[in-house]
Amino acid sequence: MKNSSVQDSVKKAAVDLFASQGYATTSVQQIVEAAGVTKGAMYHYFRSKDDLLFAIYEQLLTLQSEHLAEIVDSGLPTDATLRAVCVDVIETSIDYLPEGTVFFRSVHMLAQDRQEEVTRRRRQYHDDFARIIERGQREGLYRVDVPRAVLVAHFFSDVHYLSHWYSPAGPESKGEIAAQLTDLFLVSLRSGAGQGTR
Template sequence: MKNKIKQLSILLFEKKGFTETSIQDIVESLGVTKGTFYYYFESKEQLLMDIHMSYIDQLLERQRAIRQEHHSSRMKLEQIIALLIADIANHGPSGKVFFREMRHLSEDNAVKVKKKREIFRKNLAEIISEGIAQKEFRDKLEPEMVAFAILGVTNWSYQWFNPSGKISADQLARIYSDLILNGIA
């Protein structure tokens, strides 16, 4: 039931927004009582925090698996770009809630999520640094700034990317990888 509440809430938060979705909306959509909701979550914010932590923890786990592979830094970067785009394609509502609704977390909860986001970004910068050291990437790159740029390009896709549209998630990941790794000139 906890997972059902979470999954339905993600869809409601995506559609109506966090502040416009009430606990009553959630329980009515599930056909359960508020007591059922409060058995699993202390508050709507705790539910939102659970959604955020699940989302970032899953990304960190998949990023860790990519980092542990014995591939080139270039390949790891391509895989992480593909991971981020595939995640938007496969879990679009969760991504929208993750990126759009964080502002509704308390300061303490927001700090916890931001720390995990920072770990993801620093891991990405480390891959770039390793690629520079291995002469796969130009030596004058700023790994932190490149990591921010990659995350900006990929994460913003949740706003407009339609996985059933003209471009597939795999195609978009290849386009982004080519742009990031080869430029446009």
């Protein structure tokens, strides 16, 4: 088995087991048996079950951060930039829905330093996302009557809730869902949206 195959097999087995029986009650032995590898092979890439849980989510964090940087660097107008980032966040979150679901159920069980690392990485991504909104506010595109932190939380609350209702077997594709949620967010963000109403 190739190195990348070992890592992927172990992560997939861990996601399946964590989802079906929980992180706390899943043993390393069960993971390696399901993955068809030895403990030695697993420990070559993951020092512990804790390390494995972090790696499951770190893969998505890294992917989304790389995509955000590419979109921002492409030089699109602000509104098009934010739209592209929102669509990417939703589509990649759907692509990694099992991983994200498992992680958020179990993140409180991570070692403290790992929890702090996740918090730091997520805050960095949210800060980069907020800077796009700030740019749009300076350009007069987006509302300024609501704190940016609230606007960011509004978008990501929809993303984090996906696992509670979205099914790949449903009638709408991930692209349609991404477009719909992005449109709803951008409409709520427009300058003048909700202002002067009660």
